Amino acid sequence: MIGSAARDTWLLFRHDLAVTLQQKVGVVFGAIQPLVFLVLFGPLFARIGTWETLVPGLIVQLGLMSTGMAGFGVVFERRFGVLERLRVTPASRLALLLGRVLNNVVTLVVQTVLLVAVGYAFGLRAPAAGLLAGLALVVVLGASLASLSYAVALTIDENLFAPVMSTIVMPLVLLSGSFLPMSMAPAWLDALSRLSPFRYVLEALRDLFAGHYATVTVGLGVAVTAVLAVVSVTVGTRVFSRENA
């Protein structure tokens, strides 16, 4: 059963990755998008903060605004009957979700590596261990965001996905402290941002990029990311199994 689900996940991942790579314009724009903030906002931010603070913020922003919108793809698959066709194969429902999610995670990791590489050219200096640990966190974060995005896409009216997600994502980006650390926020905004899991993920990333590994912030960030991933994948799989998905 597990072997079969793993095979199905791999088949779906490989197929989705091939489709992503065939869309050359999308690949180019996907690569440029995260760099725009780094190049046009980074030098401004560097006057009041550090690149080790900014780059993790841009990674979380990228995850929310790019991977968080992954559900768009499944909206079209549902409209064209592609999803229903796949749901009448013996493929496990978990594989139908994870195959797509893995493709989104790979895309996010590539974008993150590009962001970090260009960040280095601008002045980012993070230890290799911190970068690797941060990348591991990004993998789990990407899986959570993509799973949640698919769950939303298959739950609400297809025409509402774009407006709903863009309305949800922007406050989450701001509350995570992507642009400025929430420690600078007034008390009410600081308290509000603590309700968002992405604040904890981002603060852990910033600690890791600063070379601080065994901190409460990192522990909390890792725990929140892990719980978010378990909840998101569980919800996503249930939605893929649901009869009206």
Added chain:
Amino acid sequence: MIETKGLSKTFKGGVEAVTGVDITVEAGQIVGFLGPNGAGKTTTMRMLTTLLAPTSGTATVAGRDLLTDPAGVRRRIGYVSQAGGVNLAAPAAGDLELQAMLHGLSREEARGRVAEVLARLELAGMEHLPGGALSGGQRRRFDLAFGLLHRPPLLFLDEPTTGLDPQSRTHLWDHIRALRADHGMTVFLTTHYLDEADALCDRLLIIDGGRIVAEGSPAELKTGGRTLDDVFLDITGRSLREEVPA
């Protein structure tokens, strides 16, 4: 090939879409499932293809228990939905290979099977065109191809010819007949076209208000010189012609 007893589906809010449906389909038959809009056709089809869980009743589909072994049912059925299944933005080649491999075929087997099915449906070479570049008839044959890759003994077709021109419809009928003649495939289809039901099907089941209200061969139903449309009108109070989608 299909045996249901008291199959029912009640949706949230208490809407009874299908009530106590008993269906028996023998192997090798082409069975048409007719009914007015909202009669319960699609709900029944979705239950039989494991896309909807029945509220009550039992069913054996292609030799597997629908309730306890839905994955086993999926291995042995092909399903072509109303929405189709061809990705309009991408060529079908990769999707076809994936579909075959999700049914357990190796990559080599999948490639061979895709080539075989495309040749059979006169689609060879078109698998590299984006779905959006295909005609309606070609796209519908691709939909059919997806349902045939694993050589299922039972094929479900939901409104297979809706929206097609007469020539494409006749062409698709020929393919469906050939599947039965060459492979003994059982076909269970819904249609809004009574001429299609008359020409293609060995048996017809008519559903209305969530219940099977008539069944028999086209000849058995057309007693007394009546047409199928007369029969349908007598039974349901509505003409199916008025309900043909544009």
